[in-house]
Amino acid sequence: MTKKRIIFTLVLLGVVFYMPWWAMVVVGLVGAFCFAPYYEVIALGALVDILYGAPTLSFKGALGFLVSIAIFFAGVYMKKIVR
Amino acid sequence: MLYHQNNSRDGFLNRKNIALAVLIGASAFALLYTPARSTVTEGVYMVATGVWGFGGATTNAWNSFATNFRDKERLIRENAMLSAELARVEAQVLDRNLLAEKVTKLEESLGRVRGDDRVVAEVVVDHGQSPYDTVVVDAGAEEGIILGNVVVYAGSGVIGEIIEVSSNSSKIKLFSSPGSERAVLVGPHYVPANALGRGMGNFEAKVPQDSLVAIGDTIVSTKGNLILGTISVVEEKPAEPFKRIFFRVPFNITEIHSVEIIVDKRS
Known part of the structure; x- marks a missing residue:
């Protein structure tokens, strides 16, 4: 399970660098559901803001971070429902 | 003798929740405290530009390889169309250059000489990837770029301004971003x-x-x-x-x- 998690996180990292932002949300949601609690999505959300945002933008350039926290808790909640 | 283990795994202050709080706190600090954000951005971009460069090189290599399998007739037609378009655009540019020369001479004769220094930068990340509709280019503070510099395309079409500068890269906010x-x-x-x-x-x-x-x-x-x-x-x-x-x-x-x-x- 740990090996799958690491591989998935590397894939998500690749998505952050090379794919459109909506792909990051979709893959992040999948990861948050499969590997809940998926802490890595929060770190990668912050990375998105560092790579593409700036403090002068909306939400002080922390939109990715805020969305990743929502994805994290959505994953935890979805996992509880499925169980 | 019975030993009761104090199992606090189900309590709120368990290790997982503490780790989550630390992760959120550290990320918020790095993002919202400007000096920390600048330092982290500088460090991340030392690696990021290399990662994007690798991706671009891989895409170019794949496109070169894939060309071998494309229909030859279609490629010939596409080549002819692009050559014609290029010739048309070259003529337009020539016409525009002549006009620009006339304007410059006119301004000089009126005693109003204008000019500007421009840095050419390659687009590393286009706006489609960014959730903020920003563009990342490969020129930064080392090329003399500062916050607020205006960005143009094709000589005079203004597209945005610089909103963040690192040593070797900058972020551009497009003027056409929704809401701006x-x-x-x-x-x-x-x-x-x-x-x-x-x-x-x-x-x-x-x-x-x-x-x-x-x-x-x-x-x-x-x-x-x-x-x-x-x-x-x-x-x-x-x-x-x-x-x-x-x-x-x-x-x-x-x-x-x-x-x-x-x-x-x-x-």
């Missing part, structure tokens, strides 16, 4: 208006009902007389005090591969 506003001058009579970005190089503005504007009129920025776009639609309803004009940049914003950043305006 900009003061502009419309048409040959320079009617002042506020242009509202609608994304993908499109803008909307309102001008007084009796303004003399028409499709094809140019919209320029208030500073620097740089072209923002040309009017494509004019919507007027006689009962309203304003006309709505819709204009867009005169090129495909998704196909921008390099830009010019105006670093010093001499006037």
